[in-house]
Amino acid sequence: MAANPTPFTYENEVYQAGLRGETPPITFNCLDWEKLAEDRLPKNSYGYVWGSAGVRDTDTNNKKAFKKWGIVPSRLVAGDFPDLKTSLFGETYEYPIAIAPVGVQRIFHQDGEIATAKAAHKEHVTYILSTASATSIEDVAKANENGSRWYQLYWPQNENNEITASLLSRAKAAGYKVLVVTLDTHIVGWRPSDLDNAYNPFIRPDNIGVALGLSDPVYRRKFHEKHGKTVEEDVETAATEWTQTVFPGKSHSWEDIKFLQEHWEGPIVLKGIQTVADAKKAVEYGVQGIVVSNHGGRQHDGGIGSLDVLPEIADAVGHELEIIFDSGVRCGADIAKALALGAKMILIGRPYVYGLALKGEQGVQHVLKSLLGDFTSTLHLSGISSVSPAQLNRTILRRTDA
Ligand SMILES: Cc1cc2nc3c(=O)[nH]c(=O)nc-3n(C[C@H](O)[C@H](O)[C@H](O)COP(=O)(O)O)c2cc1C
Numbered sequence: 001m002a003a004n005p006t007p008f009t010y011e012n013e014v015y016q017a018g019l020r021g022e023t024p025p026i027t028f029n030c031l032d033w034e035k036l037a038e039d040r041l042p043k044n045s046y047g048y049v050w051g052s053a054g055v056r057d058t059d060t061n062n063k064k065a066f067k068k069w070g071i072v073p074s075r076l077v078a079g080d081f082p083d084l085k086t087s088l089f090g091e092t093y094e095y096p097i098a099i100a101p102v103g104v105q106r107i108f109h110q111d112g113e114i115a116t117a118k119a120a121h122k123e124h125v126t127y128i129l130s131t132a133s134a135t136s137i138e139d140v141a142k143a144n145e146n147g148s149r150w151y152q153l154y155w156p157q158n159e160n161n162e163i164t165a166s167l168l169s170r171a172k173a174a175g176y177k178v179l180v181v182t183l184d185t186h187i188v189g190w191r192p193s194d195l196d197n198a199y200n201p202f203i204r205p206d207n208i209g210v211a212l213g214l215s216d217p218v219y220r221r222k223f224h225e226k227h228g229k230t231v232e233e234d235v236e237t238a239a240t241e242w243t244q245t246v247f248p249g250k251s252h253s254w255e256d257i258k259f260l261q262e263h264w265e266g267p268i269v270l271k272g273i274q275t276v277a278d279a280k281k282a283v284e285y286g287v288q289g290i291v292v293s294n295h296g297g298r299q300h301d302g303g304i305g306s307l308d309v310l311p312e313i314a315d316a317v318g319h320e321l322e323i324i325f326d327s328g329v330r331c332g333a334d335i336a337k338a339l340a341l342g343a344k345m346i347l348i349g350r351p352y353v354y355g356l357a358l359k360g361e362q363g364v365q366h367v368l369k370s371l372l373g374d375f376t377s378t379l380h381l382s383g384i385s386s387v388s389p390a391q392l393n394r395t396i397l398r399r400t401d402a
């Protein structure tokens with residue numbers, strides 16, 4: 001990737017544009033993006049992104065968890081703008097944030113994943129492609145050009161290992177470097193907003209979330225063998241069966257990870273870890289990273305904040321594998337807090353989807369630039385000169401609820 005400009009060039013651009021009477025494309029108030037997206041999107045698709053499990057306690061606790069920590073700044077610390085580069089799996093990343101895997105992005109904007117993958121490339125942010133993407137592995141790679149990209153697997157059951165192997169080999173061929181395996185979604189959570197709207201993005205006349213399946217040579221062949229017709233001749237059945245393939249209704253086991261290790265040469269990251277015991281299992285089974293995540297509270301209700309479990313997990317396994325974090329990150333200070341508590345990379349979820357809904361590619365760029373500007377400013381004004389754990393760690397935080 002090309003060298004990144006400091007996020008502060010955006011701030012300057014905005015004030016310069018102001019001299020010409022121009023205003024920013026979207027507000028900089030990160031807490032307003034959700035409401036603006038609600039005003040713009042159809043009820044169904046807004047309900048889908050906003051939706052969480054049950055009475056939303058897990059989602060609420062994700063956000064509350066950040067308020068339990070406050071940043072305490074140091075003064076007269078010499079230093080230029082902080083160095084935001086971070087290293088994971090032996091590679092250098094320009095910024096310690098990435099685009100969280102989000103499926104079916106065409107329900108939010110006609111350009112969907114293509115817009116997000118282009119924006120991520122332009123802003124030097126890693127793009128993680130979902131298996132529930134509305135755009136194929138190869139088309140997203142093309143849009144992302146020489147950007148940094150990872151692939152997130154929704155994991156078919158063992159009888160479909162041939163399909164899993166096909167997805168992995170396509171991702172590898174298309175330049176996705178890290179495999180993220182999501183463990184918390186063998187069924188989709190109980191989400192009242194989608195139930196009330198009687199809306200499941202997979203069950204639509206336009207089959208929007210099944211692009212990876214319908215474009216997969218192994219899935220296509222197997223479908224033909226089973227039904228005696230092509231995917232195109234019976235798209236409805238092909239889409240339904242693909243959905244059952246990637247959301248099989250039962251979980252894999254730890255032993256199954258071996259299959260992925262045999263079919264993927266790069267780093268493997270397990271997404272959805274919430275306990276020290278599972279984090280230790282991840283070490284034991286030889287994966288390279290975990291995402292401490294509860295899927296933005298979309299999967300099970302009555303959970304605690306994802307940030308609440310981060311420190312204990314970081315203490316237990318932080319020296320043995322890479323820790324990535326998501327769930328509830330909404331502003332620059334949240335990024336700083338999660339890094340200080342032991343994560344090396346933070347996934348941005350709903351905020352960029354709101355940007356996509358509001359202004360497509362430009363909207364995603366705005367959200368990324370805005371979060372990075374806010375984050376950089378927070379570090380710089382707190383006397384922190386880099387995101388390395390030697391600088392950015394728990395000593396900059398105090399509990400606010402002690
Ligand atoms: C609309 C939507 C779709 C999502 N789709 C996926 C997906 O396909 N794969 C996955 O691993 N996570 C998926 N997630 C979860 C995100 O990757 C991430 O864990 C979550 O958004 C973090 O919570 P936050 O957005 O509240 O910060 C999805 C989240 C949303 C909001």
Ligand SMILES: O=C(O)C(=O)c1ccccc1
Pocket residue numbers: 102103104132185188201202209295298
């Ligand atoms: O909505 C989600 O959280 C998710 O992971 C998903 C499930 C089905 C289709 C697309 C995304």
